[in-house]
Structure formats: C-alpha cells, structure tokens
Amino acid sequence: MTRRLLMGSEAICEGAIAAGVRFYAGYPITPATEVAEFMSARMPQVGGSYVQMEDEMGSFAAAMGASCAGVKAMTASSGPGLALMQEEIGHAIAGEIPVVLVNVGRHGPGIGNATGSAQMEVMQAKYGPNGDCPMIALSPSTIEEAFWLTVKCVNLAERYRTPTILLTEGLLALQRSVVDLPDYGKVETWERPRPEGAPSEYANPYMATSLTAVPPMGDFGTGYRSIFRTGGIQPQHGAKMTRFEAQHFSTTRLNQKVEAHRDELALTEALQTEDADVLYVAFGTQFHPARAAMQMARAKGIKAGVLRLITIWPFPDKAIRQAAQHAKLAVVPEMNLGQLRGLVTQALAGSGIRIDGVNHVNSLTITPQEILAKTEDMLR
C-alpha cells in the first residue's frame, strides 16, 4: 500500500494502469485534459502508448483499433467531446470491442461553462448512440473510489466485450485527496474471453450460442484473424437462422449479455434506508450534500436515508424500490435539471411516493440546507 496525495484525474489514470490499460488516445478538453496529461507521462513508463488524436471520433476509434490488437484501451472526454464520440461508442457496442471511456462532466449544452462542473450526461451515457444499446456506467463519489471504479470499468469492459463509461465530474476529477493505493500486482484484473481452439476452427468473434453469451475475441496478430464488424448480421454458431432471425438474435444478445447481469452490475450504497420516510437518491459528488442533509434531518427527528448510486447504467431500479419501501417522499439532488429524477420516478411508478428534486445548473454544489429545506417543504 502506498499513500499519496492524488488529483481525481490521477487516481483514474492509476486505476487504469493497475487494471492493465496500456493504450490511451485522447483529445484535450476541459475538464478532462488532466487525464490525457497524466496518461502521456504514465503510459510510456509502463510500456504502453499515448497518442493525441485529431478529434474525439479519432480518439475512440484509435482505442478500438488498439483493443482489437489485444491491448486494453482507454480514452477520456467531457460533454461536447462525449457527444462527438457517440458514433464510435455505438460502433464499439455493435462490434463488441472493449474500450473504457472516462467522461468528466461539465456544464452544457454546447460549450456551456467549460470550467463549471455538472452531471448532465446521465441520459446521454446510455441513449447517446443510435440503435438499442446496452451501457455500463459507474460514478465515483470519492477520489479513492475513482481509482477502484476505473479498475472495475476496465474489468467489465473486458468481461462483457462492450464499452464502459466512468461517469465523473469536473468537481471530482480536479480535486485532490489523500488516497491509499494498493500494490498493483495484487489488483484483480479480468481479461476478455479469448479463443482456445485451433485458429482454423475459429470463424469470427461473434460465435454465440445463447442470448447472454460473450463470445471469444481473437486479437489481431494471434492467428485467429477476427473480422470485427459493426454492421450487418453477425453470424451465429451452428444455428440455422434466416437473416431476420439472425438480426433479431444479435441485437437482442448485445443488450442481454449485459442485462442478464443487471443485479451484480447495479451497485448502490444504502445509508439508513431501512426505516426511512424520506429517501435521498444521489450519485457522484452530490452524494456528500445528500448524506449531510440526512444527518441534519435525523437530528430534527425526520427519518431520512440515502441511496447512493455507484452504477448509473444498468439503472439500479430494484435497489431504489428496495430503499423506498417505507418512504413517503423522495428527493433527488443532482447537478442537472432532473435527469436522474426522471429515472427514479420511473423506478417508483405506482408507489405513490412524492418525488422532487434539488437541481443546480450553476456549477455550484448543492448544499445540505437546500436539500433539507426541500424535504421540510414537502413534509409540510
């Protein structure tokens, strides 16, 4: 174990390195630039590669190329850059190519306030690309957690052969905190499924027999000669299907291979929700004011609890229903105009629980007092 004073961006880079990332392609953008800066120094130190691409599509595409060549790959961006990357994210999902994307949230739309933190990509992270897409997106609340969730994002991208997003914020990526880093040799790392048989028996990287299968992926240069394709019907192993059946099967499988693991993927942390009349649902940096508000409410005799979402996608709706079992009302504090609140409302549909939000789009963090005032207002 090593104790270090780390910036959030640095912790993300160290997590990536510990998880085995050895390729980074990026394009500068506030407030994600620090990730690129640290990676430009760190990647060559560990035998990896850093390349600054001509734009965000190029960054993601280069990471996909590296991933097909068998190297764990990552890129990072923020709002407008994430918008540009949507095309390539869709291609990586369709082609089942593991890539880790770090989104450091900033205010939008458009250029917005580049230096102002926000949580405005909750929906874009999942619904940005065209088509029906699965998504795994994790959001850290502390700098130390940013390290570990980056490790997890890398591991999940590899295991499920799909791009994953670390959904963080300028507020966290640019803060510093003391972090205990593990011995990197002891960090648990997962690898993509790789073919084991003779290369002559390997047909393509999409040979799946079930709707939840993650088929083996032959890296370039290993003799397996994969054709990674992001369009057209993916051929299926041993099954006689019409092209319509094959298209249905492959589109469904892309989503099912993630959806089937929703329970283990949908991570949350519940604080005093067992008896909670009032439920706060928060993620990322805005967990901290929610927790403080809970303590203030409890001191006043209001039974409040917090459900912190670690996983944003797949959305942990089950955990929300569980945490809201006794709740009469729910408050969702978030740094946007209600993206998470919409999802919480959907999760609690039919429960009769009153739901409202505390929303900041001024890049100033929400205060516990505001959350408490909203709670008292709703209880009145």
Place this chain on the structure above:
Amino acid sequence: MSTVIATQAVAKPNPMANLDELVEQYGRVPAEHFRYCPGCGLGMAQSALMRAFQRLQIDMSQVAGAGGSGCYSIMGHYLNMGVLHGGHGRGAAMATGMKLANPHLTVVNLQGDGDSLSIGGNHTIHAARRNIDVTVVMFNNFGYGDTGGQYGATTPKGSFTETSPYGMPEEPFDACKLMIGAGATFVARSTVYHAVHLTKVLAEAIAWKGFSFVEVMQHCHVLWGKRNGMPKATDMLNYYRDNSVFSTPNLKREEQEGKFVLGVLHKQARPEFTEEYAKIRKLAAARAGGQGLSPLNTGGAV
C-alpha cells in the same frame, strides 16, 4: 514488420497466377462469393492487392486491416487477415491504434474516397503527418457508390451523378497532392486498367517504412459510367488507358493536363511514428527508474 518484408520482396509477381490459388492463400472466401457488381473495378483491385501480398510473401496472420463504409468495405471480409470494419471514415484512426498498440502488425487501411477525403479526411491527413507505418489504399470511384451514386470530393467537374443532375459544379480533390501536402512519405497512383503496375505500387507501399498512400482509380461503370457516356466496364477501362500518363521526372505540365498521373509520385524517408514512440517508452522508463508500475506521484512528471 515492414523492414523484414522489404528484404523478402525479391519474388516477381506472376501476373498469370491462378486467381483461385491466390484466393486460397490470401483470401477468406472462394472467388464465387465475391459480391461486387459484374465488371466492377474492385475485383481487379482486390486481385492486385492479393498479388502484392504474394509478391511480399506476407504472413497474413500478421496483417490487420481497418475499413469504413463504401462499396470497397466488403473487400476486407474477403481477405485472410484480421479486420476492423468500423465507422465511416475512421479507418485511419483505427489503423493508428492497431499499429501503435502492436507495431509488429502490418496494417492496411482500405478506404473509399468518401472515407479518405470527406468524412475521414481529418484522420487520413493526420496519419500522414504522424508518418505511422500504415498503408492507406484509397479506392476512387468518383463518388458514393454504396448509396447509389451521389457526387463526392473526387467527382470530375461537370460530370453527372444522382445529386449533380445538371453537372457537378465543384472541383475535385487531387488526393495525392493532398497527401503529399499532409506529409505522407510515400504517395502513388494507379488504375485497375494498369493491373501489373497497380500490383507493383501496392507492394512497394506496403513494404514502405512509414505512412504510404495509394490512390486506386477504380471504375464504377454502373453508377458513374452510365450517366457519363461510359456504360460498360470496358468503356471505363479504356477511359483510364487513354487518359493516364506515367509520372517521369521530365513530364511537362501540359502533358499532365486533364490526365491521371500514375506512378510513385512522392517518396521521402522520415522517422516513423511507432519507432519514435519506442524511444519515448525507453526514455520514460529510464526516468521512472524501473518503478513505472508502482504508484508514482506523477504530478512531478507532468
């Protein structure tokens, strides 16, 4: 690696080699499965590409391809190599990732003129600027074939397409001049009519250490030819025959006017990107004192 291939490039191409033999060694599916339009230039271009691989005696398991969208993009599926068939125009960026992640790969980026010059122009010129050891093969069919024959950045001025029914009002790019300007260290042009020449320049481009660009004039008599008085494949092959001139040092400007100038148009050695990056890895590892994998306070390094 390219240097190894270059030393092996001694066998002369056999222009008479049986196509089935070629396909068996360098292809993935039998020739009767090729889904090009009858008479399409892409079949001829693929044949030349396979002959170039044969000439270089390339181990296809070490070849990686990148491609985007266009009529040509199915070609990657017909060749016995690893392929990433991804987003329209992103081929040069995907190829950059492959080559940098594993410099031992021979990376070939098949592109259409829409990929190279329009939607992916940025990626292609930057790959050229970096001089990364990737071969871009650009198939120029004068427009967008896959979507039914709209005009593009290579459509000759005045010619008729689906979206230029009154004649093309814009000037086309000279792709080779663009790539020379962008810093490509090897630039060549040939046509599918000049199949032996095409094979030769493709082999030379793949063996070249650094970024190489080959513009392949590949006719589309179905969508472009028939609207412009050349409805048969042979019409367009004759068009290439009659309107091409080989580049020589003494070729006068007026002799190039209105012609396709063929040959290796530019060749200038420059340090290759992945080799330069290997030096950076050494330097960075030395500065980290062999402690790269332990958590460093990178704040000092940045």
